[in-house]
Amino acid sequence: MKSKEITIYDIAKELDISPATVSRGLRDHPAISRKTKKKIMDTARAMGYRSNTFASSLRLKRTNTIGVIIHRLDSYFVATVLAGMEKVASESGYNLIISQSLENTEKEIANANTMFNSRVDGVMASLAYDTEDISHFEVFIEKKIPLLFFDRVYKHKDCPNVVIDNYKAAYEITSHLIEQGCKKIVHVTGNLKRNVYADRFEGYKKALEDNGLKYTDELLIINYMDEHIGPNVDAAKQILAINPLPDGAFITNDAFAAYCMRELKLAGISIPKDIAIAGFNNDPISGLVDPNLTTINYPSYEMGEVAARTLINHLREVTDMMLTESIVLKSEMIIRGSSLKKGAQ
Amino acid sequence: MKSKEITIYDIAKELDISPATVSRGLRDHPAISRKTKKKIMDTARAMGYRSNTFASSLRLKRTNTIGVIIHRLDSYFVATVLAGMEKVASESGYNLIISQSLENTEKEIANANTMFNSRVDGVMASLAYDTEDISHFEVFIEKKIPLLFFDRVYKHKDCPNVVIDNYKAAYEITSHLIEQGCKKIVHVTGNLKRNVYADRFEGYKKALEDNGLKYTDELLIINYMDEHIGPNVDAAKQILAINPLPDGAFITNDAFAAYCMRELKLAGISIPKDIAIAGFNNDPISGLVDPNLTTINYPSYEMGEVAARTLINHLREVTDMMLTESIVLKSEMIIRGSSLKKGAQ
């Protein structure tokens, strides 16, 4: 004998008014008098009424739900972005539906379809490792469902994106390594088709060039960049295989850099004396490894907040996000022991 | 001119049959002939039909959505649990709505209400740091919406929980410290009202007792256990303030333990020689700090999978989870350098 669900019809009957008035009263419609509104509100509370979102969504064609597609939940960076998004969304009365592609394009396509069928009001996405064709996102654009990319973005005229200046950050941190005396800096990074890695690579190369250092392909180590394959030794091994040994390494992920550092240390390399290391993200791990890791502070929580706020404001027609091409957040270098060949500053 | 949404009525008109047949055809109802079904399916695909979930939910009183309430997304442990949940849920056609309490009971209450109003089919929750009264969850129980707790659980006759044996794990790791020669072991942990911390505390005390060591309140350091307050030095300071200095520490969170280790090392303490350290969770950080941290492997991803599977099977009436009181997952100790006073094994 489950307690029956209360509807506006029940409230209407109770107060002997029409359901339409109840509906308007509950939504604070101006055509309803103060007095009636109060009666309705009170009765609704007393009877334990809760609005049926489906009936409402069915009528209004809105869900107050935002879909988020990310590559994986269990990454410090992603979890932090999500935390920021969730905060803003929940403050604004939106629910978040989150799904992970696990770096797999097939799954990303499936997720996009699920979101589409769930009729989310908007979508925030960060692409999987090797997604190139984004036609699975076209459905949103066609149906005018706002779509926004963050971090791993795709430049599309109908999709704003929220990013940091990866090029500049990479340029800056590479320059720092050079300034510390590095002459041969390897770059460990991910799939160069992804904007984040491509931009960092360009920044890195430009810094070398501007400082009279020559870039050769030998210096580029492409890696899967997965924090979760556990102690990854491949990259470290590849570094060690280079002859003569590099004296600097710019690794585009702190967790990954931490694993490399461990392997290098095990191989008897001294950091930063033999090789100076710089990471990316300002993962908490960067402050815990020995020596502490020089890195780029990536405002992940803020990125989540900004992305969510931008999308929600657009949904509410507060602002038109389609006027925006991209939002670039501030990032800054954090210099720590792992790169200080010249000794502490 | 946004393309109009296709409904079963459109398909019905196109094929000159009734909407009822279309509905049944799409859901593979046995009363519809093979031939008609095929026609319906093909036309639906051709016309770009997508089912309207609200209309369906309104009718069926189901949402295929599961609510998850956690304390915070940006915690390694939580993110990993969520990853496991998301995997299982998405495989089974369920969406996950995730909201974080940020360790705040007020927000947890608000989240529970949102979930309730969103009419989730079921809920998985891990309690906030100091939630004691769980009456905000009673609505689910009253409305027979299955509710399951994981990790930070609350024993309630209508709510199964998924946990590890915190008592045993703590007993084991404390015994290990003792076996390594520790005579004075401090315990750094969280709010003892939370089962996870209470159970670990009991296991720790029992291990001391069984080995003839005396427990005194001086050895207990209660801390907020937040990985995100950044370099937390309080606990480390408190340890250093104890006279004579302890020779062992069991800290119930790896990230937290890592921060403590850093502070202790800065204070000139040698680990494990002066103080042996043990953590909890098997956070990746445990394998990166120096020395590597002895810890308990907490099967977080598996916990997420198990919790989600249990709830979904219940929703699908495959199994009746209400027959289960709790599911205890295996955990095991991982011995690493931070606790090996007697040298590597």
Add this chain to the structure above:
DNA sequence: AATAAAATTACAATCGGTTGCATTTTAAAA
């Protein structure tokens, strides 16, 4: 070919909230 049985398909009500427009009530003006 006639009839019964089985297999398909259609009708119409339902789920609960929303909203354009019509109607009633109340207040203000004449």
Add this chain to the structure above:
DNA sequence: TTTTAAAATGCAACCGATTGTAATTTTATT
């Protein structure tokens, strides 16, 4: 008191899928 305007409320259709029951068609049986 009557007229008119403004404010408040009600009517009824609609959103799209589902389903019990009735109606129709097909197939099998004699």
